[in-house]
Structure formats: C-alpha cells, structure tokens
Amino acid sequence: MALLQLKDIGKIYVSEGNVAVGIRGVNLSFKLGEFVAITGKSGSGKSTLLNVISGMDTYEEGELYIEGQSTSHYLQPEWEEYRERYISFIFQDYNIIESFTVLQNVELALMHIEDKKQRRERALALIDRVGLTSHLKQKGSKLSGGQKQRTVIARALAKDSPIILADEPTGNLDSQTSKEIIALLKEVSKEKLVIVVTHNFDDFKECATRHVRIFDGAIESDHIVSSPQYIADSMQSNGATVQENATAPKKSARFIREVKNGFTLGKSIFFAKPKLSVFLCLLLIVGALGVFFITSSCALGLNALIGQNNMFNYLEGRVVATNDDGTPLTDEEVAQIAQKYGAESYIRFDSILDASLGVQWKNHEGYFSSIYASVDFINNYSNQGVVGKMPQEPNEVLLYFPISYKPEFGEQEPLIEQIELWSIGNGAIYKVTGVKYYVDNNLEPKIIFTDEGLELASLMRASNRSYLDIYVKQDGEVVWSYENAMAAPCFDVEEGKIYINAYSYHDFMQANSDLNLQTEISIYGFDYLDSSYITLNEPTKWPEDYGSNNYFVYISPYLYKEIAKQSTTEYRQFSLFFANDSEASAAAEKMMEEGYIAVLSNATYKTDGIDTILNTILGIFALVYWAGAIIFLALFINLCTQRSIEAFKNDMAIMRAMGITVTAIKTGMYARMLIAIIPSYIAVILTAIAIFFNPVANAIFTFLYAWQYALMFVGLLILVTFITHRQIKKLFNTSVKKSLKGGGVA
Numbered sequence: 001m002a003l004l005q006l007k008d009i010g011k012i013y014v015s016e017g018n019v020a021v022g023i024r025g026v027n028l029s030f031k032l033g034e035f036v037a038i039t040g041k042s043g044s045g046k047s048t049l050l051n052v053i054s055g056m057d058t059y060e061e062g063e064l065y066i067e068g069q070s071t072s073h074y075l076q077p078e079w080e081e082y083r084e085r086y087i088s089f090i091f092q093d094y095n096i097i098e099s100f101t102v103l104q105n106v107e108l109a110l111m112h113i114e115d116k117k118q119r120r121e122r123a124l125a126l127i128d129r130v131g132l133t134s135h136l137k138q139k140g141s142k143l144s145g146g147q148k149q150r151t152v153i154a155r156a157l158a159k160d161s162p163i164i165l166a167d168e169p170t171g172n173l174d175s176q177t178s179k180e181i182i183a184l185l186k187e188v189s190k191e192k193l194v195i196v197v198t199h200n201f202d203d204f205k206e207c208a209t210r211h212v213r214i215f216d217g218a219i220e221s222d223h224i225v226s227s228p229q230y231i232a233d234s235m236q237s238n239g240a241t242v243q244e245n246a247t248a249p250k251k252s253a254r255f256i257r258e259v260k261n262g263f264t265l266g267k268s269i270f271f272a273k274p275k276l277s278v279f280l281c282l283l284l285i286v287g288a289l290g291v292f293f294i295t296s297s298c299a300l301g302l303n304a305l306i307g308q309n310n311m312f313n314y315l316e317g318r319v320v321a322t323n324d325d326g327t328p329l330t331d332e333e334v335a336q337i338a339q340k341y342g343a344e345s346y347i348r349f350d351s352i353l354d355a356s357l358g359v360q361w362k363n364h365e366g367y368f369s370s371i372y373a374s375v376d377f378i379n380n381y382s383n384q385g386v387v388g389k390m391p392q393e394p395n396e397v398l399l400y401f402p403i404s405y406k407p408e409f410g411e412q413e414p415l416i417e418q419i420e421l422w423s424i425g426n427g428a429i430y431k432v433t434g435v436k437y438y439v440d441n442n443l444e445p446k447i448i449f450t451d452e453g454l455e456l457a458s459l460m461r462a463s464n465r466s467y468l469d470i471y472v473k474q475d476g477e478v479v480w481s482y483e484n485a486m487a488a489p490c491f492d493v494e495e496g497k498i499y500i501n502a503y504s505y506h507d508f509m510q511a512n513s514d515l516n517l518q519t520e521i522s523i524y525g526f527d528y529l530d531s532s533y534i535t536l537n538e539p540t541k542w543p544e545d546y547g548s549n550n551y552f553v554y555i556s557p558y559l560y561k562e563i564a565k566q567s568t569t570e571y572r573q574f575s576l577f578f579a580n581d582s583e584a585s586a587a588a589e590k591m592m593e594e595g596y597i598a599v600l601s602n603a604t605y606k607t608d609g610i611d612t613i614l615n616t617i618l619g620i621f622a623l624v625y626w627a628g629a630i631i632f633l634a635l636f637i638n639l640c641t642q643r644s645i646e647a648f649k650n651d652m653a654i655m656r657a658m659g660i661t662v663t664a665i666k667t668g669m670y671a672r673m674l675i676a677i678i679p680s681y682i683a684v685i686l687t688a689i690a691i692f693f694n695p696v697a698n699a700i701f702t703f704l705y706a707w708q709y710a711l712m713f714v715g716l717l718i719l720v721t722f723i724t725h726r727q728i729k730k731l732f733n734t735s736v737k738k739s740l741k742g743g744g745v746a
C-alpha cells in the first residue's frame with residue numbers, strides 16, 4: 001500500500017473574480033524511502049501540489065489518501081492531526097523561529113516526548129546529525145542560511161513524521177551549502193518519504209529516486225530514476241523515542257498533554273524575546289499599579305454608595321435607650337435599669353460615644369494641628385504596640401491614631417505631651433501617656449480614656465454650661481467681676497482654685513493693686529457654689545502652654561463636674577453595655593416591651609431625600625471615575641498585548657505548519673501572559689507594603705483589605721486572559737498558509 005496517494009486532485013484559486021488553476025487531474029502515489037524531485041516552470045503548480053499534500057491548503061477535486069484513508073471529509077482539527085502525524089515541511093526561506101535557539105527550535109518539534117531529559121537527548125542527537133552541535137545555543141536570527149536550513153531539517157527529523165516536504169530548500173543557498181543540504185536530505189530519505197520541489201533538477205540528479213515534471217498544473221512526466229531503498233529509522237528503532245504514532249491517544253489525555261506542552265512553550269516564548277517581554281511586563285506593571293491606585297483612591301467614594309447611615313457609633317453589646325415618654329432619668333434610676341436587664345456596665349451621659357471629638361495639639365514647630373476622633377473603651381486595647389504607657393489617671397489618654405502620625409507622635413516614646421479636646425468642656429487639656437498606631441485607613445482615630453476618665457469626660461461633654469460669671473468680693477463687696485467667662489476643665493488646677501488668663505489677671509491686679517492673691521472670689525450662677533470661695537491663681541504657665549484659646553477660665557475638672565451635673569438634668573439618653581450583641585438585642589427587646597425605647601448601636605436610619613441623592617451622586621461619580629479608569633487601563637493593556645502577540649504572528653504560523661496544535665500554541669500564548677503578569681502582582685504587593693510602612697503615603701491612600709487585593713488580582717487576570725483570548729482568536733482565523741510570510745508560495 002502506498003503511503004500517500006493523490007487521485008485526480010485539482011485545486012483552483014479564485015481571487016477577485018479571477019480563476020487560476022493551481023493543479024488539475026493529478027494522480028500520484030508515493031511510498032517510504034522515495035526521494036521525489038518535482039520540477040516545472042514558475043507558476044506551474046509545484047508549490048500548490050506541496051501545500052495540498054501538506055494539508056496546509058485544501059483541494060476541491062479528487063481524493064488524497066494517507067495510508068489508504070481518504071481525507072476529503074477532513075475539517076480543520078483533522079488536518080491539524082494529519083500535519084502533526086505525517087508532515088514535516090521545509091521552506092525555501094527556512095521558517096525557523098528566529099528568537100529561539102537551535103536547541104529550542106528542535107525541541108519544539110519534540111514536544112511529543114514527555115520526558116524532558118529524553119527530549120533533550122534526542123534533540124542533541126538530531127542537532128549532531130545535521131552538524132550544528134557547535135551552534136546549539138545560537139539564536140535563529142544569528143544563523144547563516146545553510147545553518148537555518150540544517151536546523152529545519154533537524155526539526156523535520158525530530159517530528160518523526162514519515163513525510164518530509166521541501167519547497168525549493170536550496171533556493172536561497174550557495175552551491176556548496178546546497179550540496180551539503182541535499183546530501184543531508186538524501187541520507188534522511190532512506191527512512192522517510194522526501195518530496196522536493198526544485199527548478200534545478202541537476203542538483204538532485206544523483207540522489208533523487210524519482211522525477212516528476214509538472215506543466216500548467218498537470219503531471220507532464222513521472223520517471224523512476226533509481227530504486228528506492230527503505231531503511232527503518234535507526235533512532236526510532238533503537239528505542240530512543242517513545243512516540244505512539246500508530247495508536248492515537250485518547251482525546252482528554254491528548255488535551256492535557258497539549259496544555260502541558262503549551263506551558264513549556266509559553267516559557268520559551270517569554271524568554272525568547274527578552275526585550276519584548278520586559279516591555280510587556282513593564283506595561284502590565286503600570287496597568288496593575290494604575291488599577292491599584294485608582295481603586296485605592298476611589299474606595300471611600302465607592303463605599304458611600306453601599307454605606308449605611310448609622311444612628312450611633314457602633315460598639316459591640318451597646319444598647320442605646322431612653323424612657324418611653326422622654327422624661328429624664330436620674331443616675332440611680334439608670335443604675336437600676338442597668339442592673340435589672342443584666343448590663344455589664346452603663347454610661348449615663350453617652351453622647352461622648354457618638355461624638356466627633358476635635359483633638360488639637362501643638363506640634364514640634366509650634367503650630368497647632370488637629371484631627372477628629374471618637375472614643376472607645378480601654379479594655380478593648382492591649383498595651384501591645386503601644387508607644388509609651390497605657391493611661392492610669394482620669395486626665396490621661398491613649399491615642400489610637402493612623403500610622404501616618406508616627407513621625408509626629410513618636411516611635412519610641414510619645415513626643416506630644418498633651419492634647420486639647422475641643423468638645424469636652426470648651427477644650428479640656430489631657431496628658432498623652434501613650435500612642436498606638438493602626439494602618440487601616442477605613443478606621444477612625446480614637447481617644448482612649450481610663451474608665452474613670454471616660455465617665456468624667458462623658459459628663460463634661462454632655463454639659464451645656466460653658467459660661468461662668470466670676471465675682472471677686474472683699475468684705476461682701478464685689479470689687480472685680482468677669483462675666484460670661486468661657487470655662488474649661490484643667491487637671492492642673494487644684495481644687496478650690498481657678499486659673500484665669502494673663503490679660504484678665506493683669507486687668508484684675510491693676511484694678512485691685514491692694515489685694516493679694518489670697519483674696520476670696522466666688523463663682524456665681526450655681527446654687528451650691530453661692531457661698532463657696534475659690535482662690536485666684538497666678539497664671540504662671542498659662543496661657544501659652546495650654547490650649548489654643550486664651551480667653552478661657554480654667555477650673556478643676558471636679559468643679560466642672562459639679563457644675564455639669566446641674567446642667568445635665570435634662571439629659572435623657574443613656575447606653576447599656578452587654579457581653580455581646582445577641583445579649584444586647586435580647587435585652588433591648590425586653591426593654592421595648594417594658595416602657596423604654598431601646599435599640600442596638602448598629603441601628604440605621606433612612607436619610608432624607610437630599611442626603612440620599614447627594615450620597616448617590618457622589619458614589620456614582622466615584623464609580624464612573626473608577627470604571628472609566630479601568631476601561632482606559634483595559635484598552636491600554638489591550639494595545640500592548642496586541643503588539644506583543646502580533647510579534648509572534650509569524651512564529652505561530654511556523655509552529656502550526658510544523659504541526660503543533662492550536663491548543664498548544666494558544667496555551668503557550670496564555671502561559672506567556674501569565675508569566676508576564678507575575679511582576680505586576682509583585683509590584684502591587686511591594687507598593688502596598690511600601691505604603692504600609694511609609695506613614696505619609698499611608699495617609700494618602702486608603703489601605704485595602706487582603707480580599708480586595710485578591711479580587712483585584714483575579715480581575716486583572718481575567719482581563720488579560722480575555723484580551724489575549726480575543727487577539728489569539730483574530731490571529732487563528734487566518735489560515736496557516738496566509739499567515740506564513742511568503743505564503744508558502746515559492
């Protein structure tokens with residue numbers, strides 16, 4: 001049985017209304033061991049015949065049999081399999097992959113050998129056979145024409161296909177090199193079927209076993225020149241290869257093998273064009289960092305869209321309550337309620353928990369800086385990572401601040417000694433004992449008091465009494481007065497004394513130069529203070545070292561507390577604290593049944609129309625901005641992947657002509673993209689870490705959560721895969737012959 005048989009084969013080209021006969025009525029039959037030379041004038045159909053035999057071009061008439069099997073019903077995948085199994089093609093213009101080394105080019109054709117070591121061994125043997133051992137690691141682009149053609153022959157042998165087709169293989173070579181290549185082909189033909197197209201039969205006179213002449217697409221003559229001598233492939237028979245040509249592997253196994261080969265291929269492709277790969281990586285890094293920064297800067301705006309309107313500051317186990325009819329409760333009543341419902345603790349004047357406290361401090365340059373903060377319970381904070389100490393006294397606080405404040409507040413010990421809290425009694429002065437930093441920009445800064453300090457602060461915060469009238473009396477007569485004095489608590493002020501600022505003090509001293517500092521003064525306006533006497537203290541360190549306002553009167557916090565108590569009798573709301581939210585919710589339910597209004601601190605409310613509209617508009621802006629930026633980046637990535645894939649267009653066509661399956665090549669392209677995306681992931685991670693450790697950067701970018709990074713990475717992967725997919729699809733829509741340079745028509 002003939003290995004290959006053509007029966008009445010005809011091929012017609014129709015292009016732009018013109019019909020050209022490629023070949024017609026061709027009847028030929030070939031067997032192993034033959035060395036066939038095909039000659040004919042230019043345009044007579046030699047290349048067409050070869051292309052049809054190779055399965056790179058279709059035929060319209062007749063039938064082509066391979067090992068007795070007809071092929072006219074073949075579709076693209078079958079032709080692919082056919083090429084992989086039977087055909088090796090040698091072109092006039094070589095068509096090796098220029099960016100691959102000799103070794104890589106040959107190994108590419110050896111992908112059917114799964115064992116890497118075996119693959120390498122066989123490649124080395126084949127390269128040795130074509131005499132290129134000394135050029136093993138040389139890139140295709142650096143080889144001479146003869147060396148390229150040797151590589152192609154080694155590659156053709158590597159494929160182990162029974163048919164080698166060569167279209168003018170020596171057309172571009174000098175005569176000496178031509179002779180060497182022809183000798184090589186002759187040697188090879190002993191174990192294969194070699195069909196060579198040439199316009200110079202003389203070159204092949206000595207080695208051809210058969211001479212076919214073509215004229216105007218038809219066979220003009222067909223002579224046997226010498227009898228072919230078939231010898232089984234020495235390499236094949238000595239067991240160096242494990243190819244299973246006879247039995248086609250199962251579809252799934254085949255697919256897995258191809259995908260595996262694809263990954264190997266992807267690695268080769270990636271490193272074959274290092275400059276292009278570096279460029280691609282850089283562009284992807286830019287793209288990924290772009291996505292990262294844009295997402296980071298949009299995070300807050302986007303959250304506004306999904307954010308909720310909380311009535312209170314949420315704290316685990318907190319229940320916010322009032323009497324149903326709105327009447328204020330006394331301290332004792334609140335304590336009783338707390339006990340009755342099993343609360344672990346309570347805060348009577350709970351507005352401090354929902355407040356944004358203005359925090360102000362004087363920095364090293366002498367300027368005042370400020371931030372808004374909320375409060376939290378000290379038992380939610382361990383001393384781990386605290387710079388300095390935990391607060392002990394009511395006038396001491398721990399700051400829980402964003403890490404961007406580290407340079408200002410200290411790394412080894414607290415650098416700022418005191419802060420002023422605006423919304424506590426007109427600006428109370430507190431001592432900073434320690435600072436703890438966090439990196440999550442979604443959190444709020446917090447001021448942490450001791451338990452006693454929180455209770456005191458909550459009372460001072462709730463008080464609406466902020467102006468005092470001060471009268472200095474001598475022998476029952478008012479000798480000096482200071483009305484509507486803004487009073488603030490100050491822990492430095494001893495009980496029984498008040499501090500007034502320097503201006504007022506001098507004013508007072510001038511008016512009363514005969515008085516000494518022990519003069520008794522009284523603060524009016526409060527029943528219990530009516531008869532009390534308070535010493536005016538000399539402003540030794542004040543006002544410069546205290547708060548920002550210098551028209552204050554500072555009084556002791558304990559005095560302030562007494563004043564506050566009288567001004568907070570109308571305060572209605574209180575908070576109870578339970579072990580956890582489920583206990584809290586059970587207690588709240590019970591309280592609702594029993595004449596109280598009680599809700600969990602995570603209760604939300606519906607915003608009024610304007611608020612909702614504003615938030616939505618803001619959110620939509622952020623979303624549009626974000627989506628726009630992502631689309632822009634996608635187009636950008638699209639552009640650069642397109643360029644980088646186009647650069648492989650010709651190589652891919654060569655691979656296809658070699659019989660490497662589309663699956664393997666596609667996988668290779670994907671794998672290459674996967675490799676290229678790795679540096680961009682590393683760049684994002686490194687940037688995130690750098691931002692994490694750089695306080696200033698950390699203040700600018702909202703730090704994302706790990707799952708958000710993961711999501712971003714997956715998104716980027718999908719984006720790049722999708723883009724690659726589209727571009728590969730475009731490339732594979734053209735036929736092998738068309739995408740090969742020179743179109744295989746010599």
Ligand code: ADP
Pocket residue numbers: 013014015020021022023040041042043044045046047048049745746
């Ligand atoms: P040869 O290789 O012997 O020079 P070809 O096989 O390339 O000849 O061409 C045979 C005929 O088919 C010529 O008339 C040529 O113009 C035509 N032909 C070949 N390829 C195409 C094509 N892709 N489209 C249209 N006509 C073609």
Ligand code: MG
Pocket residue numbers: 046047048745746
């Ligand atoms: Mg030709």
